[in-house]
Amino acid sequence: MEFYFYVTAIKSRFLVSVIANVLRAGITFACGILIARGLNPVGYGELTFLLGSFVAIRALVDMGSSSAFYTFISRRTRGDRFYFFYFLWLLLQFAITLALVSLLIPSGLFEKIWLGQLRETVALAFVAVFMQQQMWQMVGQIGESARKTIKVQLLNIAVAITYLVISYLLFWLGDMSVQGILWIMIGLYGTAAILSYLLLRERNAEPVEPEGTYRQMLGEYWAYCKPMIWLAVAGFFYAFADKWMLQKFGGAAQQGYFQIASQFAQISLLATVSILNIFWKEIAEARARGEHGRVAILYTKINRGLVILSAVIAGLLLPWAKQIVAILLGPTYVKAWPILAIMFLYPIHQSMGQIGGTMFMAGGDTRKYVVLSIGLMLFTLPVSYLALAPSSGMLIPGLGLGAIGMAGYMVLTSIVAVNIQAWVLARHNAWQFDWQYQAVGIPLMIALGYAIKLLVGLVWELDGVGWVELLIPVVVACVVYAGSVVLVVKSLPWLIGMSKEEFNRMFLQLRKEFRHVGA
Structure with missing residues (x-):
């Protein structure tokens, strides 16, 4: 009976999350189309390269601390001292990275990393990603940890609508630029994070266990994150190298084609995105209580259901890739339709990979997750190079396939990588490989x-x-x-x-x- 109420509560929160994510994804998708059309493939490629580079750098400086933070606040109610300690860590990340980007990285190295972008624009991109990926994500984690799914999703929708309205005004005025979009992101996500934190971080009437000293909290984070430091380093090189090689070897237009195809493909990940934090919360709590049977049931049903749902969405959209590009993006993006067709397959196994990764992280099995993830990254990076590098003029020639090579490599390596992850997870939990x-x-x-x-x-x-x-x-x-x-x-x-x-x-x-x- 108790498990029935658990499942019912999860279904209710999942339903709310799915509906809200569908609305938000539709709004965000429309906003992305406006920005892509307003900037053209080259401008959109430059914007997404800048943002993508700092998403990779964020993974490096974060070192798994955001995952630790959400896991810890999901396990039990934490006091103000715990939150203040995490805020200090975020502030330290922000200050060091901004100083490096704005002042300390030598010009020659800076040019090689960001391939001709202005230092001021690169600094803006960092601040924009920090506000969106760190501050705004943290606010959502706080809300989900307290099971305030409805409030979190309403706030997400409000931010998405605001972003769409501002982007439409810029598109209508014909005044869209890379720097303008970055300034919008900084102002919007920074303001939203502050206001939403004040709304979601309510004082709990229940007694809170003492947090201990800052040294003890540091030890708690260190125990969780220590195995993930090498993963953060490997993850940075993996994520940054793909985008850098495509920008370097293919150019900004190829980057634009690939990134807009990726944005379309994210539609298939709606259900996974909707349930991931809910799933993380329930698995972390069930692991802490030793309820291994509930963990097995949740994993099997959610994993199978999400993979097949992603396949259903891909099966609906993939055959219509050419028509989708022609109608929504116009003639400047006509070369992107084969890339889009391939990328519609990518989220299928991404769903499986994200659920598997959550199983490791929410259960605190970070060491196994790190070793497995680094090994899979080392396997896929050479494949990426061969797909993107030009066929001549290189010590080791590649195929020079550009965006279509990037899409194909990501789909094929994803199928192999997530099934290896699922096999390891099955052995770790004494399950049959599914x-x-x-x-x-x-x-x-x-x-x-x-x-x-x-x-x-x-x-x-x-x-x-x-x-x-x-x-x-x-x-x-x-x-x-x-x-x-x-x-x-x-x-x-x-x-x-x-x-x-x-x-x-x-x-x-x-x-x-x-x-x-x-x-």
Whole structure:
């Protein structure tokens, strides 16, 4: 009975999180399209290269401390001293990195790292990423740790709407620039983080355990983060090298093509993003209580469900990649459609990888996670170089495939890497390695999507037409695809970690709820 209430609570928070994330993702997606069109492929490539470089640097200076922070506040209620200690650490990160970027890195080295970007613009990019990735993320973690999912998601939506409105005004005025977007991010996320912290960080009426001295808290963080230092270093080189090589060998336009394709592909990760912090909280708490059975059930159902859901979304969107680019991005991005088609496959195994990583991190198994992650990074980096490096003029020539090579390499290496991670996780927890649902479910959903588009194409013209002409065939394809997916899952409920009885009960419950809403 207690487990039932746990699952019910998780489902409610997950539903709220999914709905809010769909709304926020739609708003953020529209904002990204505006920015991409306003800046053109070269400008958008420069913006995303700058932001991506500091996302990589953030992982280096963070050293896993943000994961430790969220894990610790998820386990039990913490006092003001604990939060103040973490704020000091964030301030130290900010001051040191800003000083290096603004003043201390020699000009020659600076030029090689950021490939001709102005120092002032690079400094702005750092501050923007810090506000978005560190400060704003921390506020969300505080809210989720207290199970304030609704408030957190409403705040996320409010920030996304504000960003969209400002971006639209710049697009309408024809005054969009890389520096202008960075200033918007700094002002918006900085202000939102402060106001949201005041709203979410309410004083708890329950007694709080003494935090101990700052030295003791440092020891707690050190024990968690020590195995992750090498992961932070490896993660920095892995994330930065990909973006740097694409910018260096392919140019800003190829960077722009790849990054806009990546943004489209993130649609398939909506469900994973929605549940990840909730899943982290529940796994951390269950591990602390020694409830290993609940951990196993949560992992199996959520992992299978999210992977198949990502495959369903990919199967719906991938066959329409050419039409999506033509209508939403226009002729300047027409070369990006094959890249987009490949990248729609990437989030499928990213879902699996993020859930697996959360299992290690929330359980405090950082050493295993670090060793595994570094090994997988060392395996994938040479593949990245071969895909991106030019075929001549290099000591070790590559294929010079640009953005399409980057997309292909990421999809293929992701499939291998996350399955190795899942195998290690299974051995660590004495589970059976779960792989059959991937081999059946993923190809089946992609094949369904292509088959339905082929059938629709027999009735309507799909190439070289506008969005008005595409509206009816797309709606028909979506309806037929949705019905086909339901039939497949009903016939093979094990794909999402359910028995036929569980699926039928869930289906009947949904029908009752829809009838109740309709009444």
